[in-house]
Amino acid sequence: METILIADDHPLFRQALILAVSRVAPQAQILECGTLAAAAAAASTAQGLRLILLDLKMPGAMGYSGIALLHAERPEVPILVVSSAEGAGVADEARQLGAVGFIPKDSDLDSIETAIARALGGRAPAASAPRDPEPLPQDVAGLTPTQLKVLIEVIDGKLNKQIAHDLGMSEATVKAHMTTIMRKLGVQNRTQAALVARSLGLDLRH
Missing domain, CATH: 3.40.50.2300 (Response regulator)
Incomplete structure (x- = not known):
């Protein structure tokens, strides 16, 4: 079914x-x-x-x-x-x-x-006619659901301790996720990661 x-x-x-x-x-x-x-x-x-x-x-x-x-x-x-x-x-x-x-x-x-x-049926709805999207400067496609959750918390300005509490994981796990996130996004720190996420619209309150 x-x-x-x-x-x-x-x-x-x-x-x-x-x-x-x-x-x-x-x-x-x-x-x-x-x-x-x-x-x-x-x-x-x-x-x-x-x-x-x-x-x-x-x-x-x-x-x-x-x-x-x-x-x-x-x-x-x-x-x-x-x-x-x-x-x-x-x-x-x-x-x-x-x-x-x-x-x-x-x-x-x-x-x-x-x-x-x-x-x-596998067709694009008429209300959003197909258009070739421009490549994203940094793609989020490679992030796992958990990494996305961590990144969204970072955009919200939360520290690792707060993120760990909110997501029910250890601070060490949060740090490990942040290391992976920064590597996948090609950035050097959490501020740059947040800026990349904002450029993708993840913080726009639509």
């Missing part, structure tokens, strides 16, 4: 997405999550996961971090962003970090259903 994950913290809009999914894929199992942490946990264990519908503005998310984290968890699963975020560049930046498309929350139900159907 195929599974579709809906990650949105607004119950009413989540119900609208459930309705759209049930019309497009009536046999699919639907998982609902209201926080980014819950969505990441569900994505990591879900069987037959075919599609993730993701709101950018979720508890635990910072800018585009939800896309980066879920893409790292399940890189083979398409992510369709459904958000109230505005701006001409939002859809392009979302796609660069792993999303297959962007659907504004003010879209009608028919448009959302069409986008879901196209995403399940």
Whole structure:
């Protein structure tokens, strides 16, 4: 059985997405999550996961971090962003970090259903026409989900001790992750790592 994950913290809009999914894929199992942490946990264990519908503005998310984290968890699963975020560049930046498309929350139900159907069929939703993305100066694709979580905490200005407490790991483990993160991003210190992350939109509060 195929599974579709809906990650949105607004119950009413989540119900609208459930309705759209049930019309497009009536046999699919639907998982609902209201926080980014819950969505990441569900994505990591879900069987037959075919599609993730993701709101950018979720508890635990910072800018585009939800896309980066879920893409790292399940890189083979398409992510369709459904958000109230505005701006001409939002859809392009979302796609660069792993999303297959962007659907504004003010879209009608028919448009959302069409986008879901196209995403399940392996096609880019019409609302975000395909465009060749510019190469990122430093790619986050090589970071693991845990490393992304550590990096997001660094952007938030937290010290290793605070990060260790928040993520339930030792300071030594945090230091080891930071060493790996800096190597993968090609930087020399945590400040440069944070700057790179900001250049990727991970701290933009969409």
